[in-house]
Amino acid sequence: MIKKKIFFIVLCINGLFASMGDELVKKALDSGLKPIPTGRELEKLTGLDGISKMQIELGKKLYFDPRISSSNLISCNTCHNLGLGGTDNIPAAIGNKWTMNPMLINSPTVYNSVFNSSQFWDGRSAHLKDQAKGPIQSSAEMNANPKIVIEKIISIPEYVIEFKKAYGNNVKIDFDLIADTIATFEKTLVTPSRYDDFLRGNTKALSKDEQEGLNIFIDKGCVACHNDINLGGTMQLLGVVKEYKFANVGGFKGNADGMVKTPTLRNILETMPYFHNGQYWDIKDAIKEMANIQLGDEISDEDSKKIAIFFESLTGKKPDILYPMLPTQTTNTPKPSF
Ligand code: HEC
Ligand code: HEC
Structure with a gap:
């Protein structure tokens, strides 16, 4: 009897979790996030x-x-x-x-x-x-x-x-x-991940923690700029609310209108250091800086950690790349110059 009850409760929790997942998929799509398409x-x-x-x-x-x-x-x-x-x-x-x-x-x-x-x-x-x-x-x-x-x-x-x-x-x-x-x-270098499966409705593709992180990512407003297939890729202002802490390192100021290309967040946990001048090595610090300068939001360590956990789902499957044998040069080939 007790076993049955527990089983029933587990079923309910599972069901609740799944329907929360469905809601989150809808919320993500509504906020402009898109999966990498497939096939043709x-x-x-x-x-x-x-x-x-x-x-x-x-x-x-x-x-x-x-x-x-x-x-x-x-x-x-x-x-x-x-x-x-x-x-x-x-x-x-x-x-x-x-x-x-x-x-x-x-x-x-x-x-x-x-x-x-x-x-x-x-x-x-x-x-x-x-x-x-x-x-x-x-x-x-x-x-x-x-x-x-x-x-x-x-x-x-x-x-x-x-x-x-x-x-x-x-x-x-x-x-x-x-x-x-x-x-x-x-153009062949595309890396679909579990996140894409999730956006296509497979709510089990992301863990509960990853879903929580995605939810925070949307609620905080990161999706205003990190959206579409690449969670980025368009020109946006940098330092909307506050100046970027390391703005002076290297002196890059964006294009003529002060806009900077929003980097993709796909495979972000593999591409440290972060920002256009590579000043942050820890993704959690990069997330906090973003929230601070772009959204005027002092994001907690906990929330930053949760967003970083969501980013794990953005690490994609790389195409199989066999290192190519390169054709041999001849005596006519121009020599290297230094
Ligand atoms: C010495 C290092 C270096 C080499 C070699 C190099 N790149 Fe880059 N690449 C960069 C840097 C730095 C940038 C950013 C430049 C900028 O924004 O002004 C960049 C930007 C890019 C981008 C733009 C990506 C984006 O999201 O904006 C692509 C694509 C790219 N490179 C492809 C190539 C290809 C193809 C080659 C070989 C023909 C190449 N790169 C050789 C350093 C390099
Ligand atoms: C107003 C647009 C905007 C908003 C909102 C925004 N970002 Fe960004 N994000 C950018 C731009 C532009 C850059 C590139 C900054 C640079 O390096 O110059 C960037 C860079 C990043 C990077 C570093 C990427 C790399 O490869 O170096 C991370 C990580 C990031 N954003 C996460 C977030 C998170 C998390 C949020 C929400 C808390 C957020 N962003 C909100 C526009 C935005």
């Missing part, structure tokens, strides 16, 4: 429909090929390490000749960057293709001259064959196409 819908959104496997594989090689840089030492993967959440886990990016980014800017993750409506901390690129041309040429990053990048690729017969296979025999290998091909690979 995802292909369309990322621009991968009609893209061949050859193009993606070629883009992957270029992404990992350090010979794109003038020194032959720095690849996209140096700063956007796909084994480290798509970042480098250092405060300010370091590139050519051990040069630190002049504004002490932190490398953002490349995972899910396809869902951002703006790229770069100041939003100066809208598309990944535009974006890829920047770091290749930037003196603080790969420091390469586009002409020499093209000469390097054309001097490597296997690359030429692969470009032909990917785009047809008449392909013109120019800087645009190289950037475009790298961007194609980047």
